[in-house]
Amino acid sequence: MSKSIKAPLWEKLQAIVEEKPVSFHVPGHKNGTILPNVSWGKFREMMRYDLTELPGLDDLHQPETVIEDALALARDFFESRETYFLVNGSTVGNLAMILQAVSAGDYILVPKNVHKSVVNALELSKACPIFIEPAYDETLNRMTVPLFTDIQQAFTDYPIKAMIVTYPDYYGTTFDLETLISYVHTRGALMLVDEAHGVHLSLNYPCFPASALSLGADFVVQSAHKMAPALTQTAYLHVSRHYKGETHCLKHYLQMLQSSSPSYLLMASLDVTRAFLASQTTALLDQVMASVKAVRSILSGLESAYLIKEYTTVDPLKITLQPKLSYTTKAIEAAFRTAGIYLEFITDQDLVFVHGLAPFTEQEKLQYAVNYVNHTLKKQAKHDTMKVVRKKVRHPLTKLVCDYQTLASFKPVFVSLNDAINYVAYESIIPYPPGIPLVLKGQRITKEDIEEIRQLLAQKIHFQNNHITQGVYVIKEI
Numbered sequence: 001m002s003k004s005i006k007a008p009l010w011e012k013l014q015a016i017v018e019e020k021p022v023s024f025h026v027p028g029h030k031n032g033t034i035l036p037n038v039s040w041g042k043f044r045e046m047m048r049y050d051l052t053e054l055p056g057l058d059d060l061h062q063p064e065t066v067i068e069d070a071l072a073l074a075r076d077f078f079e080s081r082e083t084y085f086l087v088n089g090s091t092v093g094n095l096a097m098i099l100q101a102v103s104a105g106d107y108i109l110v111p112k113n114v115h116k117s118v119v120n121a122l123e124l125s126k127a128c129p130i131f132i133e134p135a136y137d138e139t140l141n142r143m144t145v146p147l148f149t150d151i152q153q154a155f156t157d158y159p160i161k162a163m164i165v166t167y168p169d170y171y172g173t174t175f176d177l178e179t180l181i182s183y184v185h186t187r188g189a190l191m192l193v194d195e196a197h198g199v200h201l202s203l204n205y206p207c208f209p210a211s212a213l214s215l216g217a218d219f220v221v222q223s224a225h226k227m228a229p230a231l232t233q234t235a236y237l238h239v240s241r242h243y244k245g246e247t248h249c250l251k252h253y254l255q256m257l258q259s260s261s262p263s264y265l266l267m268a269s270l271d272v273t274r275a276f277l278a279s280q281t282t283a284l285l286d287q288v289m290a291s292v293k294a295v296r297s298i299l300s301g302l303e304s305a306y307l308i309k310e311y312t313t314v315d316p317l318k319i320t321l322q323p324k325l326s327y328t329t330k331a332i333e334a335a336f337r338t339a340g341i342y343l344e345f346i347t348d349q350d351l352v353f354v355h356g357l358a359p360f361t362e363q364e365k366l367q368y369a370v371n372y373v374n375h376t377l378k379k380q381a382k383h384d385t386m387k388v389v390r391k392k393v394r395h396p397l398t399k400l401v402c403d404y405q406t407l408a409s410f411k412p413v414f415v416s417l418n419d420a421i422n423y424v425a426y427e428s429i430i431p432y433p434p435g436i437p438l439v440l441k442g443q444r445i446t447k448e449d450i451e452e453i454r455q456l457l458a459q460k461i462h463f464q465n466n467h468i469t470q471g472v473y474v475i476k477e478i
Contacts, residue, residue: 003278004076008069009271012056013264017048026052026261051264060085060262061255070271077278078202078238080213082247084254086221086235087266090196091117092257093221093237094164095124100250101162101190101219102127104405109154109163113143115194116435116464118164119428123404123441130158131398131440140308140322141349145175148183150396155187157397164192167212170345170434171308171352172197172318174209181216190243191216196223199236200317200357203277205285207316218243227317228357230273234266280357291359292316298366303374304332305351319353327377330460335376339369345433348459400442401478407442412473417453420445423474430464431456445474 023030032047053059058067067085074083086093094117102108104126110118112131122129132150134143146165154160163184168174177193184191193212195201199222201211212220220238224230237254239247296319300307304327308320323329329346336343344354360366400407401424412426422444429439429449438456439449457469465472 004073005275005279006073007268007271007275008066008073009058009264010268012066013049013051013268016051016054016056025054046265049265049268052261057264060087060258060267061260067267070267070274073278074236074270074274077274078213078236079241080238081241081243082239084237085262085267085270086237086254086258087233087262088258089233090115090194090221090223090235091120092254093235094118094194095121095257096250096253097192097219097221097237098122098127098162098164099125099253100247101192106161107158109151109158109160109189111146111165112440113169113436114164114166115196116428116430116437118194119437119440126404128403129400130154130160131400133394133396133398136394144169144173147396148180151180151183154397155189160187160189162190162192164194166194166196168195168198168201168209168315168318170197170318170436171320171350172315174313174315177212177217178210178215181212185216190218193217193220195220196235197226197318198222198315199224200227200277201315203280203285205280205282207285207289209313209315213238213240216240216242224270224273227354228273229276231266231269234270234273236270276357285357287359288355288357289316292319292355294363295319295353295355295360295366298363298370299353301367301370301374302332304377317355317357319355321351321353322349323351328459331377331380332373335373336369338376339365339372341366341369347431347433348456348461398443400440401444402442404442407475410475410477413476414467414471414473416471417450417468420472420474421447421450423476424478426473426475427465429453429468429472431461432464433462435464439472445472 027050028034029047032044035041035044051057056066058065060067063071071083071085094115098118098121102125106127108127108129110122110129110131111134113134132146132154134146137144167177181191195212198211201208202213218240222236224234224236225232296307299319299321302321305321305323308322310316323332329348329351332351333343333346344352415423425439425441425443425445428437428441430437438452439445453468
């Protein structure tokens, strides 16, 4: 692993900006001299670095000089065969690696609690997904990771060409990925990993779980902005040194799916973030862990929620709380927000805090917020709270009612939630955050599904379906 803290793309950008060049090229803000609004004056300095493919700045889609230098440092640091800069987020990485791995008619094994970008990639690839239902944790009241016996059964029943997993999940939960990768490879299949929340696992720090790339996964997508200090919408896509296949198609899909005018601010952010990760030492990370302990100590003073216990298989930077009886996550989050503290996300039963890769420096403000939440909620009238129980009749392996090509040939019909039972969903139904589909496009809607949707709506959980309170689009002919 290279520990170089050079950032060649960022250094080249700085050098060009220091020359104070006159712009007769795009973008139209002309190095920040033309602003859309006077209030944008604060962005003027940043816009000077928002350049285009000028001589010396290389081309993301055919890197040969300064971008290639930055990618070479990334390959060395992440110990990959190939690494790509992504300016359309982890989403485009998931799309590209799935399109690379499977084609129309190929079988791919997919846990049901994947991100919506994975489901969209399945539809684009026209592959045949076999959905595996993860194990249910009664204590946490949520799906966690697939059972190994179910995975073995899937490979027995179907000619699986690839498998994708989320590692770690949105709560930081990991599992024995190394054993899974070994098994998948013995069955001649590819292992794809959506590691959007795990770029920091590449640091090989003892308190963090191991990274998917170090465990032998073939393709790995890592967000750079979720757990590292990159700009939003940046990510890395890695090809393992163990993978011996061609990647021409992967490059083609990245060119197809990514912008032909990639932001140099985003690309420089990826370059600098890799250098930041390379600069981390055990001593610095020990300070981060001490800070995590201090933050957990402060949050333990909440009277309305309790901390989920720490486990070695859970990323310590993800701190999850669950409300006590008579309290709701909505009320707790609203009180925190009023006190100036913004959480990563809430569900009807979880409040998730994400600690950064540096010691937290606003402990007094957090302590004030905890005191404020305690005081505010103590004054509010307590009500009975409804827990959305997600344990259902378990179906370890399921297929869509029909493939995506056939589904596209039908005309969707909009029906009320009650009328949707037993029809095939024409759209995925997605509570957000974190963006895990509750019902998949092509799945037959059950009474249990509708009951859970209604329970979540009663809890005022947001859906990425604007019309969900009125109904859903279904296929009636199937």
